[in-house]
Amino acid sequence: MDFDIPKDIILCHEQEKGRAFVKKIWGKRATFVCTIGNTETGKIPGISAAGANPAITDYTPAADVELLYYGWCKCINGVPVTPNGIPTPGVITMSAIKMANMPVFAVNGGVNVRPNAPYFELDGKAGRDIRTGKAVDDPLKVFERAVVLGEQLSSVSKFLVIGESIAGGTTTALGVLTAMGYQAHGRVSSSLPANPHDLKSKVVQEGIASSKATVEEMRRDPMAAVAAVGDPMMPAAAGVIVGASRRIPVLMAGGTQMAAVLAVVKGMEPSALEKVAIGTTRWIATDKCSSISDLVRQIGDVPILAANLDFSKSRFEGLRIYETGIVKEGVGAGGSAIAAFTSSKGAIDAKSLLREIDSNYERLMSRKS
Amino acid sequence: MDFDIPKDIILCHEQEKGRAFVKKIWGKRATFVCTIGNTETGKIPGISAAGANPAITDYTPAADVELLYYGWCKCINGVPVTPNGIPTPGVITMSAIKMANMPVFAVNGGVNVRPNAPYFELDGKAGRDIRTGKAVDDPLKVFERAVVLGEQLSSVSKFLVIGESIAGGTTTALGVLTAMGYQAHGRVSSSLPANPHDLKSKVVQEGIASSKATVEEMRRDPMAAVAAVGDPMMPAAAGVIVGASRRIPVLMAGGTQMAAVLAVVKGMEPSALEKVAIGTTRWIATDKCSSISDLVRQIGDVPILAANLDFSKSRFEGLRIYETGIVKEGVGAGGSAIAAFTSSKGAIDAKSLLREIDSNYERLMSRKS
Numbered sequence: 001m002d003f004d005i006p007k008d009i010i011l012c013h014e015q016e017k018g019r020a021f022v023k024k025i026w027g028k029r030a031t032f033v034c035t036i037g038n039t040e041t042g043k044i045p046g047i048s049a050a051g052a053n054p055a056i057t058d059y060t061p062a063a064d065v066e067l068l069y070y071g072w073c074k075c076i077n078g079v080p081v082t083p084n085g086i087p088t089p090g091v092i093t094m095s096a097i098k099m100a101n102m103p104v105f106a107v108n109g110g111v112n113v114r115p116n117a118p119y120f121e122l123d124g125k126a127g128r129d130i131r132t133g134k135a136v137d138d139p140l141k142v143f144e145r146a147v148v149l150g151e152q153l154s155s156v157s158k159f160l161v162i163g164e165s166i167a168g169g170t171t172t173a174l175g176v177l178t179a180m181g182y183q184a185h186g187r188v189s190s191s192l193p194a195n196p197h198d199l200k201s202k203v204v205q206e207g208i209a210s211s212k213a214t215v216e217e218m219r220r221d222p223m224a225a226v227a228a229v230g231d232p233m234m235p236a237a238a239g240v241i242v243g244a245s246r247r248i249p250v251l252m253a254g255g256t257q258m259a260a261v262l263a264v265v266k267g268m269e270p271s272a273l274e275k276v277a278i279g280t281t282r283w284i285a286t287d288k289c290s291s292i293s294d295l296v297r298q299i300g301d302v303p304i305l306a307a308n309l310d311f312s313k314s315r316f317e318g319l320r321i322y323e324t325g326i327v328k329e330g331v332g333a334g335g336s337a338i339a340a341f342t343s344s345k346g347a348i349d350a351k352s353l354l355r356e357i358d359s360n361y362e363r364l365m366s367r368k369s
Numbered sequence: 370m371d372f373d374i375p376k377d378i379i380l381c382h383e384q385e386k387g388r389a390f391v392k393k394i395w396g397k398r399a400t401f402v403c404t405i406g407n408t409e410t411g412k413i414p415g416i417s418a419a420g421a422n423p424a425i426t427d428y429t430p431a432a433d434v435e436l437l438y439y440g441w442c443k444c445i446n447g448v449p450v451t452p453n454g455i456p457t458p459g460v461i462t463m464s465a466i467k468m469a470n471m472p473v474f475a476v477n478g479g480v481n482v483r484p485n486a487p488y489f490e491l492d493g494k495a496g497r498d499i500r501t502g503k504a505v506d507d508p509l510k511v512f513e514r515a516v517v518l519g520e521q522l523s524s525v526s527k528f529l530v531i532g533e534s535i536a537g538g539t540t541t542a543l544g545v546l547t548a549m550g551y552q553a554h555g556r557v558s559s560s561l562p563a564n565p566h567d568l569k570s571k572v573v574q575e576g577i578a579s580s581k582a583t584v585e586e587m588r589r590d591p592m593a594a595v596a597a598v599g600d601p602m603m604p605a606a607a608g609v610i611v612g613a614s615r616r617i618p619v620l621m622a623g624g625t626q627m628a629a630v631l632a633v634v635k636g637m638e639p640s641a642l643e644k645v646a647i648g649t650t651r652w653i654a655t656d657k658c659s660s661i662s663d664l665v666r667q668i669g670d671v672p673i674l675a676a677n678l679d680f681s682k683s684r685f686e687g688l689r690i691y692e693t694g695i696v697k698e699g700v701g702a703g704g705s706a707i708a709a710f711t712s713s714k715g716a717i718d719a720k721s722l723l724r725e726i727d728s729n730y731e732r733l734m735s736r737k738s
């Protein structure tokens with residue numbers, strides 16, 4: 001039987017596998033998991049736009065989780081914004097979750113600021129500046145607990161969508177991909193208008209040089225790479241993906257950060273790659289300043305799906321500006337949109353999702369004042 | 370259509386409602402939740418048998434959770450035992466969960482020792498000695514987060530079984546029931562061979578006298594009662610029950626401690642009582658030294674079901690001794706057994722469950738050496 005992919009899901013990479021993945025999840029309710037972490041790397045000036053200023057990036061993941069649970073943030077006023085006031089992509093995720101009535105679970109990889117909401121604790125710690133070469137303590141412990149968690153979640157879910165919120169995450173993604181031997185320079189994305197590739201690579205090279213692990217160790221062992229130049233979201237997300245994918249399909253919701261998580265997953269349990277896809281936004285898929293497909297191609301035959309979101313018709317300037325390529329992705333925005341489309345069998349599309357996003361944005365902005 | 374209750378489920382109290390509850394959950398897979406906490410109350414000499422000595426009771430809940438997740442404990446050697454070496458009722462729960470293939474989630478109400486496993490964090494703290502009259506900090510925060518968690522769990526589950534592991538829990542149960550105006554003296558159960566009713570009441574009276582809350586405040590507000598003379602398991606369990614029971618049936622798995630949780634639930638959301646039942650063991654239901662039905666009758670028309678476990682035919686002395694009325698209940702043993710019977714539509718019964726318990730006990734004892 002033929003199967004038509006809905007028009008608002010773009011098959012960007014490994015199209016046949018992408019089509020098969022969409023078919024497999026069609027009509028199935030998604031469980032959404034948001035993995036959070038903090039890292040000092042995100043506070044290096046010029047690295048991240050996931051917060052109005054570097055110090056406040058510690059609050060961004062907690063605020064994003066609160067937004068998903070309650071429809072508004074508790075630990076900050078308003079919602080997380082970039083230095084220019086552009087709202088978190090969590091507004092997209094929250095809208096998709098609400099429309100598709102998805103259960104949400106937060107997973108703490110290691111944070112300084114805890115959400116005012118229930119979350120899964122894996123006893124991980126916030127990450128250090130990767131320039132120290134010792135970014136994450138005991139990632140294997142967090143990974144192993146996350147595997148158990150992924151197995152538990154898979155036994156109460158038909159399919160899993162897993163996103164992340166961590167500031168500075170594309171820099172640590174570059175770190176882990178580089179440490180594991182992939183060609184990643186110039187290929188990771190950025191929430192900033194101008195992608196600071198050279199700054200990121202400089203930070204990564206400094207971290208790799210400082211690390212006590214050898215180049216060979218980091219290539220062979222993803223946990224060594226994460227411990228040196230990764231972030232605490234990675235072992236948590238990778239573990240949940242490995243555990244859940246033993247039983248159900250998993251949509252890895254994110255941009256180039258998820259390529260780094262994919263590399264970790266491959267290194268820990270290669271067979272998991274057959275059960276996963278990456279789900280992102282059109283803004284990532286068409287980004288001229290990064291290339292998620294160039295990264296994924298180096299790792300494995302994993303499909304990339306993109307939600308064909310178009311904010312040019314939004315009622316609000318703060319959302320229309322997404323079309324200029326700022327922010328682009330985060331909090332599993334693209335993947336949650338895809339899951340809303342597939343779980344509703346196309347009853348939800350990019351247009352109706354934008355109406356919901358607009359209305360949530362309006363409510364949140366009026367609350368802020 | 371008539372409905373026959375399986376022979377291994379005893380309808381102890383509110384029989385018609387109990388029958389209706391069993392019918393409602395018949396054939397439905399259960400999600401098991403284990404709520405844990407620590408309290409200094411459990412360390413008062415002579416109060417609890419939930420550990421070989423008072424100091425080690427801090428490890429008991431974490432070890433119980435590990436037992437449920439992995440089939441063995443990580444934070445201690447062997448399994449939690451009473452001072453006389455009788456194994457934790459968690460062995461019953463673990464066996465029921467394994468046979469019925471139930472998903473398990475741990476919820477941390479407030480502990481000193483964290484399990485080596487994933488768990489839901491509600492940011493509660495371990496409890497003080499209730500003689501201080503300030504046993505639990507900010508139970509309302511924990512309760513509210515637990516409500517959100519219960520709602521999330523209900524959206525991925527058909528029905529919920531919720532148990533507890535906390536040492537000293539019957540003393541804090543007596544505390545909260547007394548503070549809320551119920552006649553509880555001499556009615557709470559004990560894991561010890563001789564129930565120290567007078568010691569418990571003395572501890573409770575001291576706590577109530579020390580509390581800054583008035584008698585009237587504690588009668589009216591369950592959170593005031595818990596804050597004064599309760600334990601950190603209570604607001605967590607009550608919150609999950611309130612949140613989940615808005616959508617699905619909830620089996621409150623435990624002995625007289627669950628009567629205290631029921632009183633808290635009633636005070637916070639009275640309508641929840643229509644969706645819950647208490648599930649316990651025959652050892653509690655027939656205990657001459659306590660009366661769960663006397664307690665529940667004072668609170669509301671809530672059915673009590675008991676698993677007709679009979680360990681007299683066990684291959685092991687350490688389990689046969691349960692028939693003398695020691696330990697009796699804990700870690701949701703009775704409720705998990707009931708859920709194994711109902712979810713399997715009677716394919717699992719007390720006899721086959723005992724075979725599984727015996728075999729797990731044998732494995733654990735040989736591992737211990």
